[in-house]
Amino acid sequence: xxxxAIRIQGVSKHYGSLKALGGVDLEVxxxxxxxxxxPNGAGKTTLISALSGLVRPDSGTLAIxxxxxxxxxxxxxxxxxxxxxxLVFDPFFSVRELLRIQSGYFGIRSNDDWxxxxxxxxxxxxxxxxxxxxxxxxxxxxxxxxQALVHRPPVIVLDEPTAGxxxxxxxxxxxxxxxxxxDGHTIVLTTHYLEEAEALCGRIAMLKAGxxxxxxxxxxxxxxxxxxxxxxxxxxxxxxxxxGGSAGEGGWVDFxxxxxxxxxxxxxxxxxxxxxxxxxRLGEPDLERVFVEVMNxx
Amino acid sequence: xxxxSPLAGFRTLLYKEVLRFWKVSFQTVAAPVLNALLFLLIxxxxxxxxxxxxxxxAYTSFLVPGLVMMSVLQNAFANSSSSLIQSKITGNIxxxxxxxxxxxxxxxxYVIASILRGLMVGAGVLAVSAAFVVVPMAHPLWxxxxxxxxxxxxxxxxxxxxxxxxxxxxxxxFQNFLIMPLTMLSGVFYSIxxxxxxxxxxxxxxxxxxxxxxxxxxxxGQSDTSPWLxxxxxxxxxxxxxxxTLAMLARGYKLRS
Ligand SMILES: Nc1ncnc2c1ncn2[C@@H]1O[C@H](COP(=O)(O)OP(=O)(O)OP(=O)(O)O)[C@@H](O)[C@H]1O
Ligand SMILES: [Mg+2]
Numbered sequence: 001x002x003x004x005a006i007r008i009q010g011v012s013k014h015y016g017s018l019k020a021l022g023g024v025d026l027e028v029x030x031x032x033x034x035x036x037x038x039p040n041g042a043g044k045t046t047l048i049s050a051l052s053g054l055v056r057p058d059s060g061t062l063a064i065x066x067x068x069x070x071x072x073x074x075x076x077x078x079x080x081x082x083x084x085x086x087l088v089f090d091p092f093f094s095v096r097e098l099l100r101i102q103s104g105y106f107g108i109r110s111n112d113d114w115x116x117x118x119x120x121x122x123x124x125x126x127x128x129x130x131x132x133x134x135x136x137x138x139x140x141x142x143x144x145x146x147q148a149l150v151h152r153p154p155v156i157v158l159d160e161p162t163a164g165x166x167x168x169x170x171x172x173x174x175x176x177x178x179x180x181x182x183d184g185h186t187i188v189l190t191t192h193y194l195e196e197a198e199a200l201c202g203r204i205a206m207l208k209a210g211x212x213x214x215x216x217x218x219x220x221x222x223x224x225x226x227x228x229x230x231x232x233x234x235x236x237x238x239x240x241x242x243x244g245g246s247a248g249e250g251g252w253v254d255f256x257x258x259x260x261x262x263x264x265x266x267x268x269x270x271x272x273x274x275x276x277x278x279x280x281r282l283g284e285p286d287l288e289r290v291f292v293e294v295m296n297x298x
Numbered sequence: 299x300x301x302x303s304p305l306a307g308f309r310t311l312l313y314k315e316v317l318r319f320w321k322v323s324f325q326t327v328a329a330p331v332l333n334a335l336l337f338l339l340i341x342x343x344x345x346x347x348x349x350x351x352x353x354x355x356a357y358t359s360f361l362v363p364g365l366v367m368m369s370v371l372q373n374a375f376a377n378s379s380s381s382l383i384q385s386k387i388t389g390n391i392x393x394x395x396x397x398x399x400x401x402x403x404x405x406x407x408y409v410i411a412s413i414l415r416g417l418m419v420g421a422g423v424l425a426v427s428a429a430f431v432v433v434p435m436a437h438p439l440w441x442x443x444x445x446x447x448x449x450x451x452x453x454x455x456x457x458x459x460x461x462x463x464x465x466x467x468x469x470x471x472f473q474n475f476l477i478m479p480l481t482m483l484s485g486v487f488y489s490i491x492x493x494x495x496x497x498x499x500x501x502x503x504x505x506x507x508x509x510x511x512x513x514x515x516x517x518x519g520q521s522d523t524s525p526w527l528x529x530x531x532x533x534x535x536x537x538x539x540x541x542x543t544l545a546m547l548a549r550g551y552k553l554r555s
Contacts, residue, residue: 077396088392106397147393
């Protein structure tokens with residue numbers, strides 16, 4: 001079995017009396033596209049900071065590609081690229097200067113070919129010699145992504161990388177990250193856009209109040225938690241409501257069910273009741289519903 | 299991946315720290331030189347005819363090394379402290395905390411950049427002063443040695459202050475209530491032999507006195523106290539301060555929570 005890209009064992013962290021992380025265990029395999037989800041304040045950033053050595057946990061251990069983040073911090077950090085959640089930048093330098101300096105911190109002397117490639121992929125080539133102060137918020141965020149990649153880390157962690165990035169660029173960014181993933185990089189992502197997580201991540205952990213409350217493949221999570229839905233427009237919506245549906249606008253009534261077998265029965269009962277079916281559509285389970293359900297149960 | 303060389307991270311951080319002040323050198327080098335020059339003009343105009351020191355040294359000549367050293371010290375402190383507090387407040391300190399830099403490399407880069415800025419300003423003050431005043435330099439190595447050690451001590455203090463302070467006014471307090479009094483009362487503007495006995499004794503507890511006195515020895519070949527004693531005191535101060543700063547950095551005090 002190969003070394004996990006990330007191994008987190010029993011990590012807890014308190015800020016005063018606040019428990020930001022309460023004993024987190026997590027393994028992410030090499031080459032995974034992994035989602036770390038949770039409401040505001042769940043501890044996502046704290047966990048990422050512990051991985052990158054910015055936060056020292058009260059207990060537990062963390063390793064990147066088998067390198068302990070404390071005892072073997074040099075190798076751990078060489079293997080890790082982090083895109084921070086906060087939009088930080090150094091106002092003294094241009095984009096290219098910044099990326100060269102960042103490469104230098106990792107001991108890489110001449111890195112211009114790779115820097116050019118990253119800049120092109122992030123659509124920043126025309127801003128390469130602009131001072132950081134002159135960039136828009138979305139551009140600054142893309143520079144943060146670029147900075148995390150200068151040393152070609154096998155493990156890349158992105159803390160809400162698409163906050164404030166416009167639609168077109170978000171697509172571009174995901175294309176780029178997907179390509180990195182195909183090339184073998186392990187990707188860990190936090191986001192509050194659940195459609196993004198659903199489309200991209202093979203496996204997902206949900207965090208609530210510093211604890212992992214769900215951990216599974218995206219497909220399994222959708223299967224396990226989400227209920228399907230059937231929406232029907234009826235001539236007599238009241239009949240539908242009598243059968244357990246919830247009324248929406250314009251004669252629409254929604255039904256929730258767990259397996260497709262139930263649809264047959266439901267439609268039969270609607271016909272028997274003379275509800276008068278006009279239109280219908282099936283709702284696929286989505287991650288947002290799973291998320292809400294998991295958070296409510298936990 | 300391109301070849302990695304040992305210490306490349308340290309060299310880059312040093313380069314970045316030097317570039318940071320050099321890009322705004324008008325403010326970080328030229329302005330302090332002008333400041334010192336104003337001191338020199340005013341004091342020399344007021345006092346030169348009336349005061350001589352060490353017997354025959356004109357007051358203005360005596361003053362120049364004091365002003366040079368004061369500039370070295372203040373700018374060395376300003377460099378590391380302002381760089382760190384700015385990085386902390388803007389949050390971009392993470393860019394040096396995420397890479398595989400050791401805390402020793404971190405310390406060395408910030409302190410050496412501070413020394414370099416101190417030396418640059420000091421050299422500027424000296425060069426400009428030399429246009430107005432005759433300044434001998436009896437022992438250039440002593441001059442350089444004390445300038446470097448003084449810069450290193452203040453650069454370390456700057457690292458401590460920059461990491462400790464959470465707001466700019468805390469940093470200002472550190473500067474106004476510690477650095478400034480110790481500098482002003484160290485004999486920048488006077489020979490301590492002109493002080494009453496009690497204050498002479500008090501001065502011997504001020505490490506800044508030894509920095510300036512030793513530095514001045516390099517110029518005139520005379521000083522208030524033995525240059526070897528000064529070297530010992532200043533060297534010991536540096537070692538203690540470096541140990542303290544390194545211990546702070548090793549623990550990640552206020553940097554890695
Ligand atoms: N430096 C700190 N000092 C005190 N409390 C902190 C600190 N950093 C985080 N916390 C607290 O720890 C908890 C977890 O915060 P964290 O930033 O990890 O949440 P998050 O899951 O990233 O949230 P978001 O989605 O809003 O980014 C929060 O209650 C937060 O207030
Ligand atoms: Mg966060």
